[in-house]
Amino acid sequence: MMIKTDPEHISTLLADLAFELKSLNLWQIPQPSAAELSSNAPFCCDTLAFGQWLQFIFIPKITMMIHQQQSLPTKISLTPMAEEAFTHLSTSAKPLIDVIQKIDKALAEKVSKGE
Numbered sequence: 001m002m003i004k005t006d007p008e009h010i011s012t013l014l015a016d017l018a019f020e021l022k023s024l025n026l027w028q029i030p031q032p033s034a035a036e037l038s039s040n041a042p043f044c045c046d047t048l049a050f051g052q053w054l055q056f057i058f059i060p061k062i063t064m065m066i067h068q069q070q071s072l073p074t075k076i077s078l079t080p081m082a083e084e085a086f087t088h089l090s091t092s093a094k095p096l097i098d099v100i101q102k103i104d105k106a107l108a109e110k111v112s113k114g115e
Helices: 007-023 050-067 079-085 087-112
Strands: none
Touching: 007 050, 007 087, 050 079, 079 087
16 A cells, blocks of 8 residues: 655655755755756756755755645656765665655655556
8 A cells, every 4th residue: 555645745754854964964054056056967966966966956846846836746766866876875875865765756656646
């Protein structure tokens, strides 16, 4: 049985993601420049580390979409990028990658349930 994906569930997962980034000291206090944030490359890979993209692009954008009651993305696959980006953290990254997998799954479940 699939768990119903709702905005509160996604918001909780985003909070979990922020917590895991902070626990691994990947949470950055100074915000990147406007130029770094406006890259057109996937995940802003030419200007930001993946953790920065999660913090400054992904989390705020999904949060904004939830607050504005917009449709959330359904074709999302952050896990492979996360596994590659955080490979240097070895087993310490497991809780972070687990949260990212849950986000991927929760957003994909909306499609499989026909919502």
